[in-house]
Amino acid sequence: MAHPLAAKAISAGRVKNDSVDAKTLAHLLRTNLLPEAWIAPAEIREARRLVRMRVSLVRMRSRLKCQVHALCADAGVRVPVADLFGRGGRDLLAGLTLRPITARRLAASLRLTEDLGREILVADRELVALYRGDERIRRLMPIPGIGFLTATTIIAEVGDVSRFRSPEQLTSWTGLTPTERSSADHTRRGHISKQGSRWLRWAMVEAAAKVGQAPGLKEFTAPIAERRGTKIARVALARRLLTLAFYALRDPDGCRAYPPVRRSSRSVPARSPEVMASR
Numbered sequence: 032m033a034h035p036l037a038a039k040a041i042s043a044g045r046v047k048n049d050s051v052d053a054k055t056l057a058h059l060l061r062t063n064l065l066p067e068a069w070i071a072p073a074e075i076r077e078a079r080r081l082v083r084m085r086v087s088l089v090r091m092r093s094r095l096k097c098q099v100h101a102l103c104a105d106a107g108v109r110v111p112v113a114d115l116f117g118r119g120g121r122d123l124l125a126g127l128t129l130r131p132i133t134a135r136r137l138a139a140s141l142r143l144t145e146d147l148g149r150e151i152l153v154a155d156r157e158l159v160a161l162y163r164g165d166e167r168i169r170r171l172m173p174i175p176g177i178g179f180l181t182a183t184t185i186i187a188e189v190g191d192v193s194r195f196r197s198p199e200q201l202t203s204w205t206g207l208t209p210t211e212r213s214s215a216d217h218t219r220r221g222h223i224s225k226q227g228s229r230w231l232r233w234a235m236v237e238a239a240a241k242v243g244q245a246p247g248l249k250e251f252t253a254p255i256a257e258r259r260g261t262k263i264a265r266v267a268l269a270r271r272l273l274t275l276a277f278y279a280l281r282d283p284d285g286c287r288a289y290p291p292v293r294r295s296s297r298s299v300p301a302r303s304p305e306v307m308a309s310r
Contacts, residue, residue, distance in 0.1 A: 036226070037066035071190050078161060078187040083230055085154040085180075092147040095140045099124070102137050116144065158183050170285035173292060174275050175245035176238035185276050188231040198277040205232050207270040223266060235269040235276075242268060247288065 038056065059065040071079070096116060103110055106129055112119040121141075129137065162168050162183050171182040195201040202208050206227035209220040225232070242248050251271060256264035279286040 239268040
């Protein structure tokens, strides 16, 4: 399978039609210059579909929850509870006196939120069943910010880590490396390329936001945040976490900076898939 973006960059011309494109692609193939893209096996495509579907369901539920908060704000309702969708928040919403259309929209949003919550729970159980015995999960989860769901996203999106020779190639494939325009002694770097798996890039940025005061990583992000700002520091930390994930996937003993915890037969770890799916 040809890489569409790279092939487009090579074969860009003044005249573009089916005949010219076919001739150009045939010439690139004959000269062994046609850039190839990795074709994921069927089982990896199925795992990606499950992970991405769960992420989409969570995003839809978040949008519905935001709509409920917007309805309360529009009606001038003060929300004294931390979780508007917990028991106290549901009691508060049930006691509101709203106009007919607003009340029906609120009820519809709550119904859809509950339905999506059940579907997310089903997806969580399927992910646990799919990755329960996967050794890569145990090697990834000791890395700060990476839980079970983030680990499954990394495994599903990366697939075979051996196709990357270095962590730099993996971070570049994810779109977490800066663009570069260089000429002679002049080097100009821009923002990250954002070319590659947007699902993995999003998961790593979310993981970077959860790291907090992890040892060894706070010292890495603090100078960047002071010099370039917190957003750029978070993206740089996402790249560092993906680099650690590369070594955890590649080496049987896991990442040396955050080695996997040996599982005891008497207890289930707090971050095990079974415990996380039950929360």
